Amino acid sequence: MEFDxxxxxxxxxxxxxxxxxxxxLITETWVVSWIVMAIITGLCIYLTRDLKVExxxxxxxxxxxxxxSANNLVRNNTGGTKFDRLIPFVSAxxxxxxxxxxxxxxxxxxxxxADLSTEAAWAVVVFIMITMEKIKAGGILGxxxxxxxxxxxxxxxxxxxxxxxxxxxxxxHFGNILSGVVINGLIYAALAVASAALLGxxxxxxxxxxxxxxxLSVGIPAILSFYFDWFSGVMQAFIFTMLTIMYIANxxxx
Numbered sequence: 206m207e208f209d210x211x212x213x214x215x216x217x218x219x220x221x222x223x224x225x226x227x228x229x230l231i232t233e234t235w236v237v238s239w240i241v242m243a244i245i246t247g248l249c250i251y252l253t254r255d256l257k258v259e260x261x262x263x264x265x266x267x268x269x270x271x272x273x274s275a276n277n278l279v280r281n282n283t284g285g286t287k288f289d290r291l292i293p294f295v296s297a298x299x300x301x302x303x304x305x306x307x308x309x310x311x312x313x314x315x316x317x318x319a320d321l322s323t324e325a326a327w328a329v330v331v332f333i334m335i336t337m338e339k340i341k342a343g344g345i346l347g348x349x350x351x352x353x354x355x356x357x358x359x360x361x362x363x364x365x366x367x368x369x370x371x372x373x374x375x376x377x378h379f380g381n382i383l384s385g386v387v388i389n390g391l392i393y394a395a396l397a398v399a400s401a402a403l404l405g406x407x408x409x410x411x412x413x414x415x416x417x418x419x420x421l422s423v424g425i426p427a428i429l430s431f432y433f434d435w436f437s438g439v440m441q442a443f444i445f446t447m448l449t450i451m452y453i454a455n456x457x458x459x
């Protein structure tokens with residue numbers, strides 16, 4: 206498919222192609238990530254319209270419940286209010302992760318979290334925040350000295366351990382989401398083949414007609430999708446967010 210917008214040519218191939226705008230490659234992950242951000246932004250605008258002190262609407266009640274949940278999540282896991290500055294970041298991270306994980310339920314859009322680059326970007330941001338908290342707590346010299354503990358010979362291993370934090374966070378989230386996508390795809394394909402083979406046993410034109418209809422693909426994948434898409438998607442977002450809170454809080458405590 207080809208478009209021409211103000212002289213700039215855009216090539217778009219579905220599902221594996223990459224749109225090109227001038228010299229900029231626009232990947233599917235990039236496009237869906239912007240869609241996710243637009244959904245979250247629109248939802249925030251909708252929930253925070255016409256706020257009142259008394260006789261609040263159901264919409265405002267939902268908004269206040271979400272804010273209270275975010276406050277409690279951070280405060281209950283950091284032992285107080287000194288990390289309240291993390292609440293906006295943690296809330297944005299969790300919301301982005303959940304919507305990204307669940308957007309594949311549309312059947313049209315591919316989850317951005319099925320691309321390692323998404324989790325890698327999040328993990329890098331978290332790693333920078335962890336490092337800043339450690340430097341803030343012990344100073345640059347204290348941070349550097351920490352790599353030599355308990356003995357200097359452990360320095361290379363401590364550096365590897367430090368770098369392993371963002372890698373493990375990114376790969377854990379990415380692996381679980383991608384595995385769900387792959388497993389669901391394999392199940393759909395296997396059930397379609399089984400449906401064709403089973404219904405093909407019916408003699409005559411009826412069997413030939415029904416063998417082209419993937420009847421077995423209806424129902425069973427939906428049940429499995431409840432786990433791989435809904436439960437696993439929300440849980441992975443929660444785990445990533447919890448790890449972020451704990452790592453940053455522990456870094457600040459030195």
